[in-house]
Structure formats: C-alpha cells, structure tokens
Amino acid sequence: MFCNQCEQAAKGVGCDKIGVCGKTGEVAALQDLLIHAVKGLSQVAVEGRRVGVTDPKVNRFTSEAIFSTLTNVDFDEKRFENLILECERFKKSLEADVKAAGGTVPGTDTSWIQKLVARLTGNGGDFKILPTLPMKARDLASMTALGETVGLLDGPDTNPDLRSIKQIVVFGLKGVAAYADHAAILGQEDEAVYAFIHEAMAATLNPDLSADELLGLALKCGEVNLRAMELLDAANTGRYGHPVPTPVPLGQKKGKAILVSGHDLKDLELLLQQSEGKGIFVYTHGEMLPCHAYPGLKKYGHFYGHYGTAWQNQAKEFDAFPGAILMTTNCIQKPKVSYQENLFTTGLVGFPGVRHIADKDFTPVIEKALALPGFAEDVAAKEVLTGFARNAVLSVAGTVVDAVKSGAIRHFFLVGGCDGARPGRNYYTELVEKIPADCMVLTLACGKFRFFDKDLGKIGDLPRLLDIGQCNDAYSAIQIAVALADAFECGVNDLPLSMILSWYEQKAVAILLTLLHLGIKDIRLGPSLPAFITENVLGVLVEKFGIRPIADTPDEDLKTILG
Known part of the structure; x- marks a missing residue:
C-alpha cells in the first residue's frame, strides 16, 4: 500500500504498511481499486451527458463511493467489494444507455477489469460477466491483489509534480463528494456538481493535461465545493432553521x-x-x-x-x-x-x-x-457557546463594524479546521490563548476542541470566541467575510482578518481549494503541509496565493500579523 491523503501520513511521506488511521493494506488496495473504477464510470457519465443521458442513481452512487474512501469513513473490506461490483454494474448499464442514445463509449482503460476477470476465472474471459460473478472470498482476495496494482505509485504518472496536482484534484473531489452526499440526504442536489465530479475524475486519466490545466481543475474543484457547501447549508437550515447562539x-x-x-x-x-x-x-x-x-x-x-x-x-x-x-x-x-x-x-x-x-x-x-447503566448521577460542568453561523453574526454586523471603526476590535482570527493526534497541534491552543483581548476569534470544525471551553471574555456584548459550526460551515465563514468586506467597501484580503487553519483529511482539502478559488491569500496551514504537495507545486501556491506553513511558535505568527 501507499497512502498519503491525510495529514498524519507516516514520516510525512506516506503509509506503506498500515495506515496511521488504522486501515489495513487490504482496505487501502480496495479503496484504490474503487477510485480507479469510479474514474472509468465517470468517463461513461461524461459521454452520457454529451448525448443527453444522465442517471440520478449513478450520480448518488458516485458521491457515495468516493466519500467511502475518505479518511476514517469505512474500514470494512466486504463493503468495498460490494461497491466495486456495484460500480461495474452501473457502468455496464450506463454504457448501454449511452450507446442507445448514439453516444460512443470512451476508450476507457478496461485492462484492470480484464485482469480481475482473469484472476477470478483463470482464463481471462469477458469483463462483461463481472456483475454476475458470485461474491466469494476468492473474489475479495483477487480484488485486493488487483488494487495493489492501480495505486498511486503504480499509475502512469511518472512526473511527480503532475501526479501531485492530480492528487490535489482527487482529494478535493473526495471532500466535494462528501458535502454533496450530506446535502443529498436532506434533498438538496445540483446536477452541475455531479457533472463536475464526473468530468474531473475522468480528466485525471488524461495524460496530456498540463500543470496549468490541472491547477485550473483544482481551483474549479474549489468553486464547485462552494456550491456543494451552499447546498448543504440550505439543506440544514431549510429543515432545522438557522442556528442561534x-x-x-x-x-x-x-x-x-x-x-x-x-x-x-x-x-x-x-x-x-x-x-x-x-x-x-x-x-x-x-x-x-x-x-x-x-x-x-x-x-x-x-x-x-x-x-x-x-x-x-x-x-x-x-x-x-x-x-x-x-x-x-x-x-x-x-x-x-x-x-x-x-x-x-x-x-x-x-x-x-x-x-x-x-x-x-x-x-x-x-x-x-x-x-447499559448510563450516568449514575448529575454532574455539573461549564457550558460552551455555539451557533454563531452567518445569520447570527450578520444580525449584529452593524455592531461589529462600529467596533472595528472605533478600535474596540483590532483584528479577526479564523482559527479552525480538522483536529488530529500529531504533536504540534498545541500550537493552536497557545495561539488562541495569546491572541490579544482586542481581537475576535472565529472557529469551526473539530479543530476548535483545542480551545473551545476557554473563557476569552467579551468585546462589548460580543463573546470573543464565536463557534461558527461544523467543517461544512466554512460556507458561513465565507459569507461573513464577504459581508464584512462589503460593509467596509474593500476586498476580503483587505480585511483585518487572518486565517490560521489546521487540516487532517480531504474535506479540509476541498475547503482550502474553495478559499484559493475565491482568491483569499496568506492562509497559514498546519501543523504540517500535505505530503502529497511537491516542492515545486508548493512554490506555485506560495507565489499565487501566499499560502504558508504555520510558524514554529504562535508568537512568531502573531508578531507578523499584528506587527
């Protein structure tokens, strides 16, 4: 196995024996095979749209299958076996519909299917019989063995920089698929989101795309992720109302x-x-x-x-x-x-x-x-505040703007993202503790648990620590920033706002791509930079967007930001 999709990649390079997350080499191989299969399905889906053929079931399956490979979602080999076989059933059915509509099924790489059938039947056979094969233990073993041949280091991409950008795209798509699935569960979908997922997955098979074209695809992924998060926000607030403090x-x-x-x-x-x-x-x-x-x-x-x-x-x-x-x-x-x-x-x-x-x-x-016994007695403890999503914050926007103009609020810090176990994440706790009392701290996602129960006091009637919500509520944070920029008649990058983010898995990659798509610069990212970003690709991101790693100490970053 080789997996470097999460922040805790072994030795800062990649897991090659067992995942730091706990997934086995067998599960890693099945995830690789599923992603490879979804790319083939995506090629057919792209051709289908060209001739007016779409299948809502294929759309939902695609997002669910991709989401299943995101870090810490599914560790069950049997379920991946089922997903791989289901992917091929969808592909076969969609191919028939596309051909009937006059489309030409793309020349997809089906060698992996033929290899799989060869392992299952012993004679090569016709890959079209795959959906009807009985699911036996030897099927799973064959899929696992085959998955080991379609992983990152076994693919056709020998240029490390192009491979790096393709990984950024695929990992970003995993985040998009997750948010699209969350939204679809509550009835919010957009055909354009599914279309992009298929187009981008298929595009990663194109050996002729340049680095600039792939970077454009990555930024487009950020744009589409913004739409997916918007759908999820509409789904949650439409069903349960807008969060209140x-x-x-x-x-x-x-x-x-x-x-x-x-x-x-x-x-x-x-x-x-x-x-x-x-x-x-x-x-x-x-x-x-x-x-x-x-x-x-x-x-x-x-x-x-x-x-x-x-x-x-x-x-x-x-x-x-x-x-x-x-x-x-x-x-x-x-x-x-x-x-x-x-x-x-x-x-x-x-x-x-x-x-x-x-x-x-x-x-x-x-x-x-x-x-089970439950709790034996009442236990009193402190309370924490949550619910400062965009409606709650924008309802007091006038107060916030006045506080900035009067000097009561000097700066805003967005400190949030994914938490994790790697040493060094105490940086975020120390940072929040040291942020001056005339500064506001906005937070979201599980990164806040490094400091969520700290009493930072207030500025006027406003709590200094505002919990915007889950990771997908980055949409709310973006809307808050845009509204404040409008109020001050400036760009978001001109606001007294600094984003200091922690990351762990692929939803965070998608959100980062969204911020880059919006042109937001000077983001500080930690506790380490992604192992899948090469030095050359990082150089481009630094040049274009000013993205940088967090400093060794919070004091260094605070001095740079506040002067």
Missing part, C-alpha cells in the same frame, strides 16, 4: 445515555424522534456539537449536552461513556474491545465487527442504551 452543557444528567458522533443532522433527528419518551438523554460528540444550535433539533427535551472532544480522542472517551454510541459519517477509529458492543454505525461509515444500522431503525441503539 446556544449555551451547551458539558456535564451529564443522571440516566440512560446515547452518544452521537460524526456529522449527520438527519441521523441525529431520527434518533431523537425514535428515543423520545424512553428515559434516555442524547449527547453529542465531536463535530455534532453545533447541532445544539438548530431550533429543529434543540426542541427535543432529552437532547441534553456535549460529551468529549474531537475524533482522535474517541478511544478514551467512548471507553468511559456508559451508554450506546452511534457513529454517523466519517471520523471512526478502530474501537477498543471494551466498548465495541456498545458501538453502532450508520450511513457510509463502517468497521468490521461493529453492528451497522442500514435502515435507520435505531431500535438496537436504543435497546443497548437501556441495557
């Missing part, structure tokens, strides 16, 4: 308990509906904290508070939680034996040996919570 208790209530982690609001809503009146308190974990600010979710009386911190601490925090645990979307880690029986997955997330709830009937989760 809300204090969230960090303590516990005596009684039975369920903990919900991940990102998915609809899963939480369904669980709240199904557990209502059963004497169970529901708590959030990780990126689910901002859910407490949505009127459509906070109305449930048994939706109590937040437990724990970010995803990388779940082994310790889940082990101590005395109830059932539901993982939605990404961020799962290999569970400890001590709590594996209490853990459930749903949606695209999965782990071998963990019970999966595919039909959204969370009865097994509720029954497990009732069978």
Whole structure:
C-alpha cells in the first residue's frame, strides 16, 4: 500500500504498511481499486451527458463511493467489494444507455477489469460477466491483489509534480463528494456538481493535461465545493432553521445515555424522534456539537449536552461513556474491545465487527442504551457557546463594524479546521490563548476542541470566541467575510482578518481549494503541509496565493500579523 491523503501520513511521506488511521493494506488496495473504477464510470457519465443521458442513481452512487474512501469513513473490506461490483454494474448499464442514445463509449482503460476477470476465472474471459460473478472470498482476495496494482505509485504518472496536482484534484473531489452526499440526504442536489465530479475524475486519466490545466481543475474543484457547501447549508437550515447562539452543557444528567458522533443532522433527528419518551438523554460528540444550535433539533427535551472532544480522542472517551454510541459519517477509529458492543454505525461509515444500522431503525441503539447503566448521577460542568453561523453574526454586523471603526476590535482570527493526534497541534491552543483581548476569534470544525471551553471574555456584548459550526460551515465563514468586506467597501484580503487553519483529511482539502478559488491569500496551514504537495507545486501556491506553513511558535505568527 501507499497512502498519503491525510495529514498524519507516516514520516510525512506516506503509509506503506498500515495506515496511521488504522486501515489495513487490504482496505487501502480496495479503496484504490474503487477510485480507479469510479474514474472509468465517470468517463461513461461524461459521454452520457454529451448525448443527453444522465442517471440520478449513478450520480448518488458516485458521491457515495468516493466519500467511502475518505479518511476514517469505512474500514470494512466486504463493503468495498460490494461497491466495486456495484460500480461495474452501473457502468455496464450506463454504457448501454449511452450507446442507445448514439453516444460512443470512451476508450476507457478496461485492462484492470480484464485482469480481475482473469484472476477470478483463470482464463481471462469477458469483463462483461463481472456483475454476475458470485461474491466469494476468492473474489475479495483477487480484488485486493488487483488494487495493489492501480495505486498511486503504480499509475502512469511518472512526473511527480503532475501526479501531485492530480492528487490535489482527487482529494478535493473526495471532500466535494462528501458535502454533496450530506446535502443529498436532506434533498438538496445540483446536477452541475455531479457533472463536475464526473468530468474531473475522468480528466485525471488524461495524460496530456498540463500543470496549468490541472491547477485550473483544482481551483474549479474549489468553486464547485462552494456550491456543494451552499447546498448543504440550505439543506440544514431549510429543515432545522438557522442556528442561534446556544449555551451547551458539558456535564451529564443522571440516566440512560446515547452518544452521537460524526456529522449527520438527519441521523441525529431520527434518533431523537425514535428515543423520545424512553428515559434516555442524547449527547453529542465531536463535530455534532453545533447541532445544539438548530431550533429543529434543540426542541427535543432529552437532547441534553456535549460529551468529549474531537475524533482522535474517541478511544478514551467512548471507553468511559456508559451508554450506546452511534457513529454517523466519517471520523471512526478502530474501537477498543471494551466498548465495541456498545458501538453502532450508520450511513457510509463502517468497521468490521461493529453492528451497522442500514435502515435507520435505531431500535438496537436504543435497546443497548437501556441495557447499559448510563450516568449514575448529575454532574455539573461549564457550558460552551455555539451557533454563531452567518445569520447570527450578520444580525449584529452593524455592531461589529462600529467596533472595528472605533478600535474596540483590532483584528479577526479564523482559527479552525480538522483536529488530529500529531504533536504540534498545541500550537493552536497557545495561539488562541495569546491572541490579544482586542481581537475576535472565529472557529469551526473539530479543530476548535483545542480551545473551545476557554473563557476569552467579551468585546462589548460580543463573546470573543464565536463557534461558527461544523467543517461544512466554512460556507458561513465565507459569507461573513464577504459581508464584512462589503460593509467596509474593500476586498476580503483587505480585511483585518487572518486565517490560521489546521487540516487532517480531504474535506479540509476541498475547503482550502474553495478559499484559493475565491482568491483569499496568506492562509497559514498546519501543523504540517500535505505530503502529497511537491516542492515545486508548493512554490506555485506560495507565489499565487501566499499560502504558508504555520510558524514554529504562535508568537512568531502573531508578531507578523499584528506587527
């Protein structure tokens, strides 16, 4: 295996034996094979659109399949086997529709299919029989072996810089696919988003694209990701209302308990509906904290508070939680034996040996919570504020503008992004602690758990620490920045605003591409730069956008920013 898609790539280069995330070489190979298969499906989908053929099921499958390969989503080999076979079924069906409409099926690289059939049948055979093959253990072994031949280092790209930019595109597409899937679950879709995903996936197979063309494709990925996040914002606010500033208790209530982690609001809503009146308190974990600010979710009386911190601490925090645990979307880690029986997955997330709830009937989760002891007594603790999404902040925009003009607010810092376990992330805690009292701190995503419970005081009536929400709420942060720029009649880059971001996985890559698409410059990124960005590609990003690594200490960055 070779995987360098996340911030914790081994030795800052790539994982080649087992993923730091915990995925095995077998799962890595299956993910590589699935991405390769989706590229072939995408070629057919592009030709289909040219002759007026589209399939909504192919669109949804594409985003789900790509999302499944994002870091810490799915570790289950069997599910990847099913996805690969399903991809080929979709491809075969779509090819027939395209040909019937007068289209020409592209000359896709089907050698991997033929190799797979050769392994499965022993005689080469016709790749068209693949969808009807029985799924046996030898099928999975053959897919795994084949996946090892289509990975990053086994592909045709020998130019490291071109390969690097293609990786940026593919990893950005993983983030776009994730946000598109989140939005589609709540009924918000845009054909143009799916069309771009197919076009860009297919384009990565084109050996003739130049570095400039590939960089343009990466920036286009950022543009489309902005649309995907807009769809998700409309989906969440349309169903649950706009977030409002809300204090969230960090303590516990005596009684039975369920903990919900991940990102998915609809899963939480369904669980709240199904557990209502059963004497169970529901708590959030990780990126689910901002859910407490949505009127459509906070109305449930048994939706109590937040437990724990970010995803990388779940082994310790889940082990101590005395109830059932539901993982939605990404961020799962290999569970400890001590709590594996209490853990459930749903949606695209999965782990071998963990019970999966595919039909959204969370009865097994509720029954497990009732069978477990729950919290023995009330435990009082501090509260944290969340819910400062764009509507909440823009409702006091006049106050903010006046505070800037009067000098009460000197500077804004957006400090957020993905958290992780790599040493050096204490930089973000120290930074926030040292940001002067006349500066505001905006935050989002799980990076905030380095400092989310700190009391930074107020500037006038405004809390100095404003939690905008989940990682996808970068859309809100962008809208806030644009509105402030309009109010001051300047560009976003002219605002007294600095973005100091942490990254871990591919949603963060997509958001970074969105910021670059918008022309936002001088972003500081840490705790380390992506292993998949070569020195030459980094040089281009520095020259065009001023992107830079965080300094060795927060003091250095604060001195540079504030002077």
